[in-house]
Amino acid sequence: MAYNSCQLQESIESYSAELMRVTGSLMAIIARNLGVDLPSDTYVSQALRMTYYPACPVAHDKVLGISPHSDISMLTLVWELNMVGGLQIKRQDAWVPVKPHPKALVVNVGDFLEIMTNGKYQSIEHRVTVNPHKERMSISAFHLPKFDMSVGPLSEIVGAELKKYKTLRVDEVAKVVFSSKLDGKKTKDYAMLRI
Numbered sequence: 001m002a003y004n005s006c007q008l009q010e011s012i013e014s015y016s017a018e019l020m021r022v023t024g025s026l027m028a029i030i031a032r033n034l035g036v037d038l039p040s041d042t043y044v045s046q047a048l049r050m051t052y053y054p055a056c057p058v059a060h061d062k063v064l065g066i067s068p069h070s071d072i073s074m075l076t077l078v079w080e081l082n083m084v085g086g087l088q089i090k091r092q093d094a095w096v097p098v099k100p101h102p103k104a105l106v107v108n109v110g111d112f113l114e115i116m117t118n119g120k121y122q123s124i125e126h127r128v129t130v131n132p133h134k135e136r137m138s139i140s141a142f143h144l145p146k147f148d149m150s151v152g153p154l155s156e157i158v159g160a161e162l163k164k165y166k167t168l169r170v171d172e173v174a175k176v177v178f179s180s181k182l183d184g185k186k187t188k189d190y191a192m193l194r195i
């Protein structure tokens, strides 16, 4: 089906709004799980990234589509658009493939949710491999606290525990993360989020 730019804009806008709504529901479930109030919609901003991975017949076993990293977000919702696999998550030092499902989005816990929950929810390290024969397309929707906010472990979650992370301004962390090479969860250490 061919779209004109106006229709495309409308469908991106409605997709974006729907994902904000889904993220709000997921955050509400997480909050209920933790027995706390998590910040509401007004607190969350969203960034969409569409990624195209060309087929790589020659060097597919030597290169990666995206290097290992964890997302800076609270929650990232990934749509594996054309159902081609490649996304892998790190579990117990092994890379585990995430099989695309036509009716499902992948939900990744990001660094800011780890920080806010003082490590109760841990961000997931992931990477994307390339396919020798098939191109791959994905849309990642990153949901972050607004850029002018400071975020740290929420006191009602920390309780009597020690705080494991500093409280930092979101825009300062984003500047460091977006200007450095993706490199596992080291980006987070580099951004000095861990005390």
Ligand SMILES: O=C(O)CCC(=O)C(=O)O
Pocket: 049, 051, 066, 071, 078, 080, 087, 126, 128, 137, 138, 139, 140
């Ligand atoms: O393409 C994917 O499945 C994931 C992309 C990703 O990790 C990202 O955009 O941060």
Ligand SMILES: [Fe+2]
Pocket: 069, 070, 071, 126
């Ligand atoms: Fe990612």
